[in-house]
Amino acid sequence: MRVVVTGGAGFIGSHVAAHLAERGFKVVAVDNLERASAVKRLEEAGVPLVAGDVRSVDLPPADAVVHAAAYISVDESWERPYEYMWNNAAATARVAKQCADRGARLIYISSAAVYGEPQRLPIDEGHPARPLSPYGLSKLAGEQIAQMLAPGATALRLFNVYGPGQTGPYAGVITRFIERAKRGLPPVIYGDGTQTRDFIHVGRRGPLRRGRPRPRRRRRLQRGDRQGRLDKGARGGRDAPGRAGRRAGVRPA
């Protein structure tokens, strides 16, 4: 089975691509390298990389496409809303149309940011989706575009993902905690630390890690009910609230 992973040189895409390649799938990664952090992981896994932008490139032939290419920062999405809609939503129309034309299954990597403020726990698929940022809105639009243009497309609403290789200015809070701890610094936490978030390790077993992708029916990767309090997860004190803390501590990716 041939699988194309868009955003394959990024944090999550590279783990998915490497895992699928290890399981015998014929994987090709597509990435415009604008924010690539994991080309080495692809090389080590023997996954070929096509340097191309999903807004313009024709995807390589595939039986399934895992669409992970996106901009991922809530803060940046407020500064560059047009670019987020273009790259995360409009580009998904292009990916989905190609999937439909070729009969390829589409697995769209969405985000828990589509939910907005939780109204109940656990957060399941039936929970209202009321995004609170241009990023969340762009991911919700991407889901709907994927499901309209590529019937049978599956959207996976990941919560905060962390793990090896997560780097850069848009890294999640766990990675930021670890980076600071390595430097002997306390974690920066905005607020009183009693806010809760869902976290998932990028290597955790989920639908993409059990074997063949099963995109025909929606599967639950996370339930939105196993949350970690930031002050419990980050032992060792906290800094005063501030913008850095707000960025580090409370936003879903």
Ligand SMILES: NC(=O)c1ccc[n+]([C@@H]2O[C@H](COP(=O)([O-])OP(=O)(O)OC[C@H]3O[C@@H](n4cnc5c(N)ncnc54)[C@H](O)[C@@H]3O)[C@@H](O)[C@H]2O)c1
């Ligand atoms: N990291 C998280 O905690 C998290 C949580 C929920 C959802 N997600 C979703 O997972 C996906 C991957 O996130 P990530 O953390 O690996 O981000 P990342 O920035 O590490 O990876 C994204 C990759 O996509 C590439 N890319 C961006 N736009 C592109 C385009 N137009 N054409 C080709 N390549 C392009 C970038 O160069 C980068 O390598 C995103 O769709 C994101 O919305 C991430």
